[in-house]
Amino acid sequence: MLTLNNSTSAIAKKIFTVQIVALASISTLVVSSSSSVWGQSQLIALRQCKNVDGKVMSPGDRYLKAGSPLCPGDQIHPKNGATVTVVCYLNRKILYINQNNISDAANKCAPLQVTEADKYRCTNLKPQNCPTTLKGPDDDNSVPRPRLISPYISGGRILTTRPSISWRAVPGATSYTVEMEGNNVNWQIQVNNTKLPYPEGQPQLRFGRVYRIIVFAYQGNSIISHAPLVFGLLSEKEQQEIALLVKQVNEVKVPPDEAAVGVLDTIYMSKNLVNESIETLKARVAAGSKNPEIYRVLADRYLEAGLPNEALSEYTTAKKLAKSNKNLKELSKVQEGLKLWEFITNYQRARTGPSSNDERI
Template sequence: MTVSEPTKTAFISQVIKLLIILVSLLLPSSNAWGQQRILEKGLCSRPSGRVYSTGDRFLKAGKYLCLGQRINPANGNTVKVLCFSNRKFLYLNQSTIFNEQICAPPAYEAVQCSVLNIVACPQDYKGQDEQENELIVTSPYGSSIINNRPDISWHPVSDADSYTVSVKGNGAEWEREVKNSTILTYPKDEKELQYGNTYTITVISNQGDRPLNYYPKVVHLLPVDDVTRIRDEVKQVKDLGLQADEAAYLDLDAVFMSKLLLDESIKTLKAQVAAGSKNPTIYRLLGDRYLGALLPSEAEQAYTIAGELAKNSANKSELEKIQSGLNLLKWLKEQ
């Protein structure tokens, strides 16, 4: 049977149209696969976010996101993602490129001393030798907290034989004497701090009956709505079942630092150190957070350990970040 030329032309035209349709359907899947392969091969210099829900056509909950990667919500679903740099959860209900426009660093970054912002760093830093006899309250770390019964700790003063710790603010006013220790667990018989209020924690070093010096620290307990949201987001991170170090230095740090909760971030990182982590990123970020809490001595110790671990694992990226932190510490000492 002979097929006429017009019939052949029509058939070829239909085949071409069908191929175009198939390619258009398969292309997004190919792109998504390719983007994931980029992550798997380590070609993405640093993951910038994570998928936190089902609903994407190709990406599962828990998957990393790179800048430039496309979010493809399926059938009108909303995809929840966490951006590490601006520390926000984003809810995307249409095809969206995960880029710097929607994942820009927060404006409040300018209020924290860091390797990215030396303007907020203290201009009167004293070296370790000069600080030896200076009283400094170390924890709660930073000025914002969510724990309404925080432990209180401070640097020791060489000539002191006791310390007086007091807390004053709305609904709380108490005082304790501490001997042979530089940490006080919040007393069980005292009323807890109230959410949304500000308190002054003062530690006085004593030699016998004579006070040597004192250090007042002002802390603000976040409003209950913020505390509830933070705790809910922490639960979501833990429910993903991530590797503990990774959850600490990426997701949990992003959640806590969304409200500048240095206290929670530092305690989380210290828990990983206590668990035996040898990850240089844990120690380097701990140094960064100590620096944000204006504790240069603790920051230097963390950076030093991070540097040793990074050298042992030939981690050039971490070594560069660690050196930035050490350079800032050197700059502080020269002020």
């Protein structure tokens, strides 16, 4: 009888143990299932990006809140009815992702592949692809042109409707006349310096329209040289898109240097608005930033605007700061920029002569 009782007790223990194990397994499954979203959110919150591909600029993703960096391999998972805005640093794209186009955002933010057309496109960064300017019988190479500096132009368009105008001084010039013409605008103003804020009494420029600036250099009452610049303004729809993106940058409170060199630069350059990018970066320089990336990207943008003289000054500062901070990554990028600067400068000198102000293509 004792043997039977012991056997029954052992069987009961085994059954009880099995029940505990089963309950534990079920409990684990329930917890894992119910906390999977929480777990992914926690992993994302704790992660650190070694290389940042972009930034999530709007709410609406299931895991990444507005202001989160986009790391390699990240995906966007929009909530029902939401559209998530992503700014891509590597290819200057702005993505608008909803449930109809869920995708691997990191792949869409990858650097663009260089096409055959890109290789041979005429730009300020590739002057060798541009045709040589034919000069007429009245052109005088001995007198430099009043080379326009601002508005800064790369893709031919700007955002501001009241741009400041500046140009290089012409040796021997005693005064300058600035002429602006285009849709609803036609004025001339004479000045004795090389800068002109947009005149308060004149109508502002209109979105989607094309304008021309001409700066005439005078010696006494005679014109000794001149320089034109044709540019356009963004369409009103594009302007509204940019304004909304800038508002989102302010709302997520991106640190000033990161906002200027990363997010805002990408937003502006997505529309080739080199003028707005340069003005934003210059504001960080004026604020006393010691971040070498600010100066290096500013130099890059000056090159894109066809201003190698200004670029060299900023590359020099960036190099000094990168060395001081032992920032080898930035130092390498500065060296790449300086190599490009040297090529562009040598090419332009060979084409126009060392005394010319005519750096822009």
